[in-house]
Amino acid sequence: VVQCWAAILMGMISGSVPWYTMMVLHNKLNLLRHVDDTFAVFHTHALAGSLGGILTGFFAVPKLSRLFYLVPDWERYIGLAYGLQTGQTSAGLRQMGVQLLGIVFITCLNVVTTSAICLLIKLMVPLRLSEEELEIGDNAVHGEEAYALWGDGERFENARNNSVYDVDEFTSVMSKTASELQMV
Secondary structure (H helix, E strand, O other), X not given: OOOHHHHHXXXXXXXXXXXXXXXXXXXHOHHHHOOOOOOOHHHHHHHHHHHHHHHHHHHOXXXXXXXXXXXXXXXXXXXXXXXXXXXXXXXXXXXXXXXXXXXXXXXXXXXXXXXXXXXXXXXXXXXXXXXXXXXXXXXXXXXXXXXXXXOOOOOOOOHHHHOOOOHHHHHHHHHHHHHHHHHO
């Protein structure tokens, strides 16, 4: 229900803001440092999805909304930007309210269903690491770091970890191949 230029702008905003909150603000804000979000679900899904919903309510074009909703009173479905431009501010604000209500509904639905799923899983396996493992740290327990990017202290010192062959095996295969080639 948005034009191409608005969709591109929405994609840039919904991609860069969550990245910034995940990579920069997550380490600076005390609240986010206490949240154990290994997969960065809050940033990549909650924040990006909310931004997409809010920006859709802002940039929604009436004629495209008419094609989507297929209702006779399609003028009601107007983005706030177009509402301000055409003097239909109340219709634009109503659409923003609908978008925000949708975000609240989806958030509540996710909290309820995720809690139910976690309660079922908890019946079979523990959901929390033991105190010993918590002292070591979950990154050390799992042997990896989520979203390890350059400059994070992650180094690839041992090149053979990225090779199909063991270094000794590779050297012997190469020397054998070289001697076979000399015979030919």
